[in-house]
Amino acid sequence: xxxAVSDTRSAPRxxxxxxxxxxxxxxxxxxxxxxxxxxxxxxxQLSRRARxxxxxxxxxxxxxxxxxxxxxxxxxxQPVALQLGGSEPDALARSARIGEARGYAEINLNCGCPxxxxxxxxxxxCLMAEPxxxxxxxxxxxxxxxVPVTVKHRIGLGRDESYDLVRDFVGALHDAGCRVFVVxxxxxWLDGLSPKENREVPPLRHAVAHRLKADxxxxxxxxxxxxxxxxxxxxxxxxxxxxxxxxxxxHDPWQLAGVDARVYGExxxxxxxxxxxxxxxxxxxDRRTQGVxxxxxxxxxxxxxxxxxGARAWRRTLSDARLLTGADEGLLARAMREVEAAAHEGExxxxxxxxxxxxxxxxxxxx
Numbered sequence: 001x002x003x004a005v006s007d008t009r010s011a012p013r014x015x016x017x018x019x020x021x022x023x024x025x026x027x028x029x030x031x032x033x034x035x036x037x038x039x040x041x042x043x044x045q046l047s048r049r050a051r052x053x054x055x056x057x058x059x060x061x062x063x064x065x066x067x068x069x070x071x072x073x074x075x076x077x078q079p080v081a082l083q084l085g086g087s088e089p090d091a092l093a094r095s096a097r098i099g100e101a102r103g104y105a106e107i108n109l110n111c112g113c114p115x116x117x118x119x120x121x122x123x124x125x126c127l128m129a130e131p132x133x134x135x136x137x138x139x140x141x142x143x144x145x146x147v148p149v150t151v152k153h154r155i156g157l158g159r160d161e162s163y164d165l166v167r168d169f170v171g172a173l174h175d176a177g178c179r180v181f182v183v184x185x186x187x188x189w190l191d192g193l194s195p196k197e198n199r200e201v202p203p204l205r206h207a208v209a210h211r212l213k214a215d216x217x218x219x220x221x222x223x224x225x226x227x228x229x230x231x232x233x234x235x236x237x238x239x240x241x242x243x244x245x246x247x248x249x250x251h252d253p254w255q256l257a258g259v260d261a262r263v264y265g266e267x268x269x270x271x272x273x274x275x276x277x278x279x280x281x282x283x284x285x286d287r288r289t290q291g292v293x294x295x296x297x298x299x300x301x302x303x304x305x306x307x308x309x310g311a312r313a314w315r316r317t318l319s320d321a322r323l324l325t326g327a328d329e330g331l332l333a334r335a336m337r338e339v340e341a342a343a344h345e346g347e348x349x350x351x352x353x354x355x356x357x358x359x360x361x362x363x364x365x366x367x
Contacts, residue, residue: 007307016079021220021241023079024180026233026263027051028256029224030083030108030152038292040077041283043249045276046256049264052080056110058123059086062095081106083152085113087123087133089140096141096149106180109134111153111169114188114198125154125188128165131172143289145283146167150180152224155208156187166208167215174216179328181216182244183209185225199225210239230255234262252306273304277336284329294331295324310339 028035028043030053040052057070058245062084073080082099084107086092096107113124113133127134134151141149151173155166170181186202193201204226213221224244229235229252233243249256255272260266271279298318304312317323318336324331 003353022264024051024182024220024222024242024260025049025237026242027222027224027244028053028249029244030056030081030110033248034250034300036296036300037073037077037249038287038297040080041074042276042280042297042300043253043256045271045279047085047259048268049257049266050256052077053108054080054104056083056085056113057095059084059088059091059095059331062098063091067098069103071099071104073103075103078103079105081108081150083108083110084108085123087127087130087137089136091231092117092137093140093144097144100145100147104147106150107145108150108152108182109137109141111151112184112188113195114154114190114193115195125157126190128153128157128169128188131169135158135176136167138173138178142177148180149178150182151178152182152184154184154186154188155205155224158187158189158191161187161203161205163208166212168328169196170212170216170219174219179218180220180222181212182222182224183212183240185209185223190342204235213240222340230258230262250300251303253301253303254306273308274336276304277301277332281329281332284332288328293324294327294329298324300331305339309343312343313338313342 026047026049027049032055035055040054043050043052054071054073062268069149071082082096082104084092084095084099086095086109090217092109099107110124111127115124138149138151153166153169156162157165173181184198185206185208186204189202190196206223206226209221209223213219220241222242222244223236223240224246226241227236227245230245230248233245236243245255257270260268261270265344280297280301284292284294287297288294301313305314314335317331317338
């Protein structure tokens with residue numbers, strides 16, 4: 001076990017212990033530039049049970065960067081997992097320990113991102129070609145922390161669709177003690193495709209995740225990839241332990257309001273959109289005292305009224321650069337009033353595709 005790492009820049013929080021495979025029955029994918037702390041705080045207003053993930057954070061950033069900026073989060077986000085990017089066992093162990101000390105409920109290793117930048121750092125999807133190294137990384141992290149150490153990965157590399165590679169990869173990690181595998185059910189093509197194309201061009205093969213579950217029955221297998229709605233996520237759950245939504249949950253976040261009842265059978269009250277906005281007004285007010293600009297929060301909320309009366313007015317108000325300059329949480333209240341006015345006047349727009357429902361950000365969900 002590695003020597004303890006002290007971190008005087010943060011006060012430790014109490015980790016949330018894992019209860020079992022049920023913890024991963026529904027997850028929201030880690031997405032670069034999207035699933036930051038403000039996005040996760042918003043998503044938590046919609047579902048108590050969905051498991052949330054950070055953006056991928058490299059070990060170099062964790063060990064040498066501003067920890068509060070990189071890893072800070074509100075306890076209300078729990079259960080939330082920290083996704084790490086790296087390939088050096090010692091650096092990953094030290095980073096995992098810092099993540100646990102800050103209260104994360106899980107440490108997830110990224111073995112799925114196909115971007116050239118990540119490949120140059122010798123981690124992400126290219127690690128699938130080095131199962132022994134990844135097993136060493138998993139073992140080092142498991143020795144360093146008491147929270148679950150999990151892996152998110154693809155089902156193959158390049159055009160080779162043989163099952164052997166992913167079976168042997170999972171087998172090596174399973175031998176190292178990993179018991180939770182988030183399976184993006186496409187190969188990663190490491191040349192010639194952008195991260196966006198790597199989510200769409202390689203054939204989608206959910207059956208591979210089912211086969212992994214059959215071959216490793218004591219492992220928790222979470223299916224990711226090609227799921228465009230909560231309905232599809234529910235339909236895909238037989239044969240695996242859980243499902244993970246990415247861009248669909250971001251662009252149409254109201255789907256998360258159905259997770260607790262439909263996935264976990266919890267009949268508790270579902271907040272209205274107006275109640276969610278009221279809670280986020282309070283959240284934004286608290287963050288304003290810490291110097292967080294409103295735009296950093298509301299950019300994740302643009303899809304809240306996706307496909308509903310008033311959606312255009314909501315997006316227009318909260319994406320107006322002039323209105324956002326120097327704005328406080330009162331702009332959320334104004335946007336709510338404009339939604340109500342537009343709905344009263346009979347505004348109705350048919351639901352648009354995820355790709356056009358909110359302004360484009362940097363490419364997301366690379367794994």
